[in-house]
Amino acid sequence: ANFFKTASDADNAINACYDALQKNAVNYVVWGDGRTDVFANTDRTQSNDLQVTSGNVGSGNGYVTWNFLYQGINRINGVLKHVPTIPDPALDVRRERIMGEAYFLRGLFYFYLTRTFENIPLVLEPFESLSGELFPKQKNRAEIFTQIELDLKAAELRVPDLPFGSTLENKGRATKGAIRSTLADLYLWQKRYVEAAEMARLVMVSSANYSLVAGASYPTIFTNKNSSESIFEIQYNYTYQEGDTNPLTDLFLPLGQAYTAGNWRFQPSPAVLSALPAGDLRTAGTYRNSGPSPAPYRDPNQTYVLKYPGTVANNVLQQDANRIVYRLPEIILFRAEALNEQGLTPDAITLLNLVRGRANIGGTLATLQGDVRLEIEKERLRELVYEGKRYYDLIRTGRYATVTGNTNPNWLRWPIPAQELIDNPNLVPNPGY
């Protein structure tokens, strides 16, 4: 019953791992931005969403699931187990790279899992027959982090800076830049600032030549996709007819008039509106108000998130915006944060101002380490809001309760999915759910 026999089987298998990453785009943003201060309700917000906005999420909430992540992990584990044993010599030129891609994706999936649910089962073998491991126990976040680092390091060895022939693939699949960005993120969680700073630096000087998009062109990062500052984006394109769409478009855009647009289930919160004034060049790419003449939308004066615009073709809105995992400004802010935490505050300010300058908001006035720390936090909000970062940032820095006012300590992690607790007797629910 083993499917893996030829080089093209290995290609198909690794593609299926990326395919898993295309599923449930909404969840990544709801997990990473929900339960904080960036979403406000609209008159179309539904009960699952209401819980997310308020922060008070129950274990039966529709966003509480991890099945699609473990589906991806199972596909990846299959690649890691079988690709080394495929005898086809045609595979030799890319066998290691495919293995590297798989290690990266597994690290990334577990990174999302443990940041969201904290203590989770660690499955490293593919489940291919009924003799597989049915009821794995949970491991704590530190143990998961250790495995993620192993995976990412294994990936870093195997994947070059520009492993593919096309730009599209170099943005849409694993590169050294994507792997090191994830490592930098991980090291910040582990408070390993020296390594975090170094990883971010390596990305910034990568031969992939990542460069910031001009401030005035900030919205094109999301409309044109795969910009020069993009490091890793989950790709959607309606012309591929892959069956996977990015429903974040539906989540955020208002109801259409000329064509069917979105469902406007969340709108930007006052916190976001005040953090991003009109003068900030990023505002035009982050949110917009439909104004008195709402066309092509139906209702006037609605404020909506613009980071997932989709493509309008033949007067039909295709939900195929990319979901950006990492882009250069975040890596610059990673390095700024890592240097600031090491006490290298002036170097941190230089980097921070790089991002601010692009947005045309001038240099920061902060000079003290503590103030710069808060400025970086705020800059990450301005730059990266609705890209699924805020919740993880605030948990990582321990500022969740202070910033959001949500003092319930159980809200620092999402509930273990209710159905999983039924299906796997070895799972322990997270406290308070």
Add this chain to the structure above:
Amino acid sequence: QRITLHKDGKSLKQIFKSIKKQTGYNVVWPPDKINEEAVLNLSMNNIPLDEALRTILDLQNLGYAIRGKNIVVFMKDRPRLYNTADTTKLVTGKVTDTKGMAMPGITVKHKQGSAVVTTNQNGDYTIRIPEKGTLVFSYIGFTPQEIATSGKTQINLQLVEQEQGLSEIVVVGYGTQKKKDLLSAVSSIKGREIENLPVSTPQSLIQGRASGVQVVQNSGAPGSAVTLRIRGTTSINAGNDPLYIVDGVPVESGSLTGYNGRGGTPPSALSAINADDIESMEILKDAGALAIYGSRAANGVVLITTKRGSKGATTYNLSYYRGVQKDNENTRPKMLNSIQSLELIQEQRANAINDGITSLYSFILPDNSGNLANTDWQDAILRSAPISNYELAIRGGENKLRFALSGNYFDQEGIIINSGYQRGGGRLNLDYDATDKLKFGSNLSVTRYLNRRSSTDDGGLSLIQVALKKSPAMPLYNPNGTLYNDDVSGFINPVAYAERVKYENQVTSLLGNVYGEFEIIPGLRLRSTLGVNYASVLDTFFEPSNATRNGVSSGFGFSSNVTGWVNENTLSYAKTIGNHKVTGLLGYSQQKRRSFGLQASGSQYATDNIYTLNAASIATGVGSSVSANGLSSAFARVGYSFADKYLLEATARRDGSSRFGANKRYAMFPAVSAAWRISNESFWSGITAVNDFKLRASMGRTGNQSIDDYIAQGGYSTSSRYLGQSGVHMTTIPNPDLTWETTDQYNIGLDISMLNSRITLNADVYLKKTSNLLLNVPLPGTTGFSSVLQNVGATENKGLEFTLDTRNIEGKKFTWSSSFNISFNKNKVLSLNSGANEIILQKGAGLTGSLISYSVLRVGESIGSFYGWKSNGVYQYTTDNATGLTSTSIGANNYVFKGGDMMFSDVNGNKTIDDGDRMIIGSALPKFTGGFNNSFTYQNFDLNILTTFVYGNDVVNGSRFTVESDGRFSGSLDMLRRWRAEGDVTDIPRANHADPAGNKRFSNRWIEDGSYLRFKTVTLGYKLPTKLFNKTPIRNIRVYATAQNLFTITNYTGYDPEASSLGSGVTDIGIDQGTYPQYRTFIFGLSVGF
């Protein structure tokens, strides 16, 4: 003149020449009728001509006549014995039935000789027979009569229909049996009971007519499938539909659609069978009858036998009916008018804001135009619709060849606009007796049906759901007369959608077989059949852009072929020696089913007027699929009876199926049955009131293999593409140990006939235990899969069934007969996958705000148990929630219940209403079901009334949920008594669209008693007196009127308690959510025989 012939071995021809030479007479003979080369060894010397001729010709059975100068030789067509006029006579007469109707085609035979004639169209006959003898009058289905002829030249006769019951023939697996000799539990429905009824699917005619069978008409959609359960529900995943065999060929019984994207019950493939072609339907129920069908028989078997030709005058039957169908308007939810519904919307918004939740829908209805319509959306999509049927059947046969030819056209419009079902078909059944020992025959039917479907059931495009949810303030038409499609709340205009969307399923099917049968020695027959079952399916879907607001046109095409063949070879033997009667059957069978499908879809059509896919500017998908399975089987049956008193039978079948894992591919299914006819014991001879009394018992094993092909082998999907590049991943985990579900069944029954068979009672008690369930075991998400099919778990069904047939009054003018049956079944889950005590399954939620219902499979409880919260009415005051009960799992977390919220039971006592407070709140399975059929005749009038009943099941009233859950823009009149202020005493909670308390969660509030008693079919017929047309070729004329679903007595408040909108799966039954409503049908019909 005299003749002289010498004994020298001359041929007949030479002799004739010689005669001509000697006499001068020409001898004329028909050379093709006479063997002129026959050699005769005769010696004649000067014999008179006439004597000589007689001697010569008599030996050849020839006669002669002298005409002028010719001697004409001819065949003597009468046997020598009656050659002389003085020993024979002509007998004439007329044969009628008990009602005085002429009976054509009756065989009249001279018992001692070979003279045979049949009656003509007026029932008249003439036969030449000897003075002394006996005439035998016979006809299929009637008791043969023998009449002595001495002294009579006219014999008029009434043939009496064979007593239903004891002498009736019942079809069983691979053979027939007399009903009185049955050792097993079999229900039989004769074709004459179900003629000319306005239904598209023969399955539905079983309802109320057979014990042990529950038939549920899931939906009123024309052509739609019904759910049929024989002796309960055994399986959870592997299907519970019986095996259907038509004239020996297993047929498709599910639906043959490839596209169900808009919901609605799809048409049943069995609707291709014209019910009026059916001679009988037999329902095999216990293991004794079923084991011969082995691995497919666990859910019972329905054998359908079609009508065949018989010897005698050809009969022509023309039938026609036409009528109208209409839903019962009293069962429609009564809706708020537009003013009332606007009040409701305002109130539910205001209450949501009070609860601290941003309110839904800031805009006001209707749109800015300000026009306020008052539309009755149910009335807009429902209509009264015509139904009609045309049929011609020609049946007859000569001595060696018999035929039955029929054709029909059935046209049913649906009660939802633009839905309907049309069928045209023909059938030819042939039987040919090549010799006394060798027979051939064939059955062939060709049918085509077209089903125009409605988008119903669950979802935002469900016509019924939308009709109940859409604001009455929205107009049906624009001021310019076009359909209004701009509902800002996002609801479709159901009329526009129904009219503009093309949602069709078209099936052309061919069902046929050929057989040959050879009697090797008397009693030993070899029979070989080859059957074919072919269907060509075409699904067409087109949703033009003007079907919905801001619509994008999209279309789908699906074409498939399903081909099945079966070859069966049986050797059967029957022998009676004195009191010992032995029968035997040995068989080998193989069959295969293969399906091929091709599908394509597109969107953004160039125009709304062309539905073919080439008008689509974007191809959104294309694919093909192939699937096949095979079954190879050997089977045997032996029977023995002694003195008609002790009967024994043993059956075994060994099946091998391609569907199962390499390790578990073959299995054996044995059964034994025994019966004791107590009434044949000598000690019984005094009891004359009971003319037959038989006890039966059987036990045996059957299987269930109704799972998808290839599951055991595991599977990969190619759908996992990325960056436009292909991807492959595993979707099904291989399970090489996968095998049959096994059902062991024990049955005890008794058959009693009393008062000369005027009262017959059949009773059975059974126990069915099903193990190795093919269960989709849920897997933790960490495996990367959601479930795997495994052989785990067990269920049990036990029950009682009774059938009581009585002929209450048998007068000359007035007769009354009744048939009553009732069946009790109790179902229980015995075990599930290891360690699991229950599996909770979720259904519904297609449309935001539709009811999410849950069903639980729990050890010790019955399948189909509804699982939800228990509510005890509405809090009158906020202070009534003294314990500070909160809501957790649905609505707002930690919301404290207050006045106007539902009072839910805190079952686990943790002060909050969460998932742990759910309990079993109903069961979709009835306690008993049955039917009561009464037939009356008075002179030429006949009246038949069938009532059916179901007791003790629960139905989820999803329609009431829709109109009482204040999630949208409309509501029923009951919403007027909603809780509005502290102190209100009511059963309807506060209006709040955000529903923070989860008041509309799945609770017993939505569950209703589904018991009903229904006047299912009432038919009044009148046979026109023969004398009105006895100068014409017309033999009989009957006119009739039939009402179906005339009225229903039930406490259920939805459209109809008989509804299953989500299909027939064990966790889908009993949910009435947007179901296509049932309707009443009134037809007038005419049936003419020539």
